[in-house]
Amino acid sequence: xxxxxxxxxxxxxxxxxxxxxxxxxxxxxxxxxxxxxxxxxxxxxxxxxxxxxxxxxxxxxxxxxxxxxxxxxxxxxxxxxxxxxxxxxx
Numbered sequence: 001x002x003x004x005x006x007x008x009x010x011x012x013x014x015x016x017x018x019x020x021x022x023x024x025x026x027x028x029x030x031x032x033x034x035x036x037x038x039x040x041x042x043x044x045x046x047x048x049x050x051x052x053x054x055x056x057x058x059x060x061x062x063x064x065x066x067x068x069x070x071x072x073x074x075x076x077x078x079x080x081x082x083x084x085x086x087x088x089x090x
Contacts, residue, residue: 005031009080009083010032013076016058017036017076021043021047023040031076031077032077033076036074036076037073037074055083061083061086
């Protein structure tokens with residue numbers, strides 16, 4: 001699914017990522033195509049744990065260890081797609 005910048009879920013995911021990782025600058029600089037894992041030094045191993053916890057809390061989901069995959073941390077959009085699938089399945 002293609003995520004657009006004004007998608008309400010994308011905006012919520014972006015805000016959660018920015019707040020959790022304490023990313024500088026305006027939120028609008030991050031688009032659905034903005035890279036995460038490997039591109040943001042803030043997303044280290046501790047950052048991943050913090051982000052997973054924040055996403056679980058914000059979107060009221062539980063993530064099992066076996067469903068966590070680096071592929072959904074590629075961009076802001078891939079995280080949004082993953083959250084969308086998880087919240088629709090709930």
